[in-house]
Amino acid sequence: MIEIAPLRPTVAEIDLSALEFNVGQLQKKIGPHASIMAIVKANAYGHGDVLISQRLEKLKVPFLAVAYLEEGIRLRGHDIKTPIVILTGGQDPKTFSELYQYRLTPVFYHLDFLIAYNEFCKKKNKKGEVHLKFDTGMNRLGFTLESSYKLFKLIHKFKNIKWEGMMTHFANAERPSHYNQEQILLFRKLKKLCPLKFKYTHMANSGAILNNFGVNENLVRPGIALYGAYPALTLKEKLELRPVMTLKSQVIQLKKVKRGAYISYGYTYHFKKDSIVATIPVGYADGFLRYFSNKGEVLIRGKRAPVVGVVCMDVFMVDVGHIPGVCLGDEVVLIGKQKKDQLRVEALAERAQTVPWEIFCHISSRVPRVSK
């Protein structure tokens, strides 16, 4: 395979010291009784799974978690040794041999598959570590209260299972509400009903950690907060976090445009006065959403420049008529800080009527992740 060093001026700069700071902040917030399972699924929320996992391993974060087996196998392929939990796609009997080969820990939410895994481990003459997921209100994945009764009746029969974790997931952790309390109460009830003790119990994602609920368990599962973003900007005061990613590029063309001129596909924008336009080599194929057409903004020379016209596959244009001295090669910040201003991912998400998770996940493999 040919390894290509980044040649284009567009990069996602990954500040690993900010990651380290955020891990420290989260650990301080939860206290010494609990450990962190770092969520590094979806390419570590677009930040580069290997880069991020290597640093988390160096920091001795005890668990990593991904959604699907392939993500875990990829990390093992890059010599990551930390235990990796497969949150969603690890319980299919067709893939048990991969779990075994790559030392990945499944999360089960189907009794039949758990029975099959016990049999598989018996044949391998080992005790397989598992986490069990319980549905306490999200109605997504997990044993319901009814299916838990059946599970708990049988649980002593699984001689080849090591009960590592019992977990649930909040449906609305960003906002403290009675729904969260109901989920906590149901989880407590399930813990009481369960005839065995799990080594770890865990519920809290970033929103719950910041809002300080579900944090009495001995494991927490932060994702977005690790990367220095808040589930909602209203949570900013709860804990200082440092953004890990700066998405930046450069001006590759500058041109004068006349009042009345149109720009980009479809003529969706026309200039009300003479101006100057800068072209930026980032498009929707890189994850700069087409939604930002005529809506987004970037930083150039510390000033905000609005997107004009529709975002194309590989480039978009901004109006820089109000920014003195813009030159070819000037740095353009799409997410992050420049001089005194900052474009936060949470604000971009709000503007695009989405969430910060999605903005990060859209940043495509065409954008090199470069550690700072």
Ligand SMILES: Cc1ncc(COP(=O)(O)O)c(C=O)c1O
């Ligand atoms: C099961 C589970 N736990 C934890 C997380 C981390 O959530 P957050 O990024 O909100 O911290 C996720 C993310 O989707 C998840 O699916």
